[in-house]
Amino acid sequence: MRNLLLATCLFSLSVPAMASCDDLKAQIDAKxxxxxxxxxxxxxxxxxxAAAAPVAASGAAAATPAKETAGKxxxxxxxxxKQIIYKRN
Structure with a gap:
């Protein structure tokens, strides 16, 4: 019984960490x-x-990927x- 309760608690805590990108993007967009x-x-x-963007911005790699991922x-x-990147137009 304790194992089932523990497994249920751990699963319920891990669900938000595995959030769908589209759902999260929609929430951020609404805000x-x-x-x-x-x-x-x-x-x-x-x-x-996204992690490669600072390297590309420093000139160590092609500038095109940095332009695509530059943002917050x-x-x-x-x-x-995956990360959700915000860019102003």
Whole structure:
């Protein structure tokens, strides 16, 4: 009985960490619109691609990937494997 209770508690705590990227993006989008923010984009990128942006911005790699991922990380999803990047237009 204790094992079942423990497993249930652990599962309920892990569900938000595995949040769907689309759901989280929709929540962030709703909050930005409620604050009156206009002209922005929210992109979902893999963590490896987002982490490569500072290297690319320093000139060590091609500038194109840095331009695609330059922005502020406003959320992570799918078990911290993807990030949601906010960019002003």
């Amino acid at each position: 930005l619109q409620a604050k009156g923010v206009k002209s922005y984009t929210l992109d979902i990128v893999p963590v490896a691609q 990380v406003v959320g992570t999803c799918e078990g911290d494997t």
